[in-house]
Amino acid sequence: MPNKVFIGREHEVSILEKAFNPTGVPSRSILFIAGPSGIGKTTTTIHVLEKLRRNNGILTIYLGLGKPYSSPNEAILDTIKQFKQQTKNYEKTFQTLYNVMDKIINRIKSIQVSGLTIQLANSSRENPLISFQDLISSFVESLENADLKAAIVIDELQNVLRFGDWSPWGLMKLLMSLQEDYGNIQFVLVSSDYRFRANIISDTPAEYIDTFYLGEMLRNDALKLLETLLGIGSGERVKNATKDEISEVIDRIGGNPSLIYRLVNHSLKYNSSLLESLNYIRNHLYEDSLRKILVVKSKSKGSWYSVKNVLKKLCTQPVDI
């Protein structure tokens, strides 16, 4: 199955390409890209960054923080690694940033080496969020000095903030003031976490944040993605994947690319037809959601089954509540 395809999203890409492109004139709004998990936020964002880098020659930084970090320092070290990888050709320009990165690395190492110094991590200066802010500020300063333009995307920032239950407000203020002072930078936040977005939106004056909501793919693009993944016309075939079946499947699941991927993977792995896999995955999803919905699971088997039945009905047909 091809794993690096990018299909459709022409409309979204053209809007985002403009929104990511710093004009050189200081601007106010940070862009927030929201949308359900698996809808294609990361993929579309990276596609836009690559296009901008190719066509407009601007520097693009993508900080992907949606990883299973076990400590905030691990997240900071990973951020530094990503900054280094993506500024490889600009080491001289970003000398200040490199100095800041080295200082942070040394500090984290000293904490890791001596058990005693772990306590230092609790002092406010050691708050990893401050390191993150230092990285961003020195990046923007160097950018200005070199008169370079950049778009910087921070994907799943809430994943780092969760460690200390930190409010995103301090960082937002920094991003807003940097962008208001310098016209060469555009900040973009990406997240599917509704609580994080609600937090940011409730704290930030409306003129400082633009939200772009990424929804499902257009029907034709979803069909194209499914056909491409199935290798229609070349190579791999899923049992009984006729045009009609493909069309029916998209009518039923809509334009969520990760669901389409999941379906094709399942069909190929178990050599089942698309509809068989769809039924399997739907049941599986339903079990997944049940686990999430029922945070407090009833101890009595009887009531567990009745709750399950009502939810099952809710998933498949309208129920008179």
Ligand SMILES: Nc1ncnc2c1ncn2[C@@H]1O[C@H](COP(=O)(O)OP(=O)(O)OP(=O)(O)O)[C@@H](O)[C@H]1O
């Ligand atoms: N336009 C597209 N063409 C082809 N594949 C796509 C497209 N958009 C997304 N995908 C695929 O769909 C899957 C989910 O996409 P992605 O990870 O970008 O979603 P996301 O919205 O960032 O999800 P999350 O909120 O979980 O981070 C990936 O396997 C990706 O390759």
Ligand SMILES: [Mg+2]
């Ligand atoms: Mg993502």
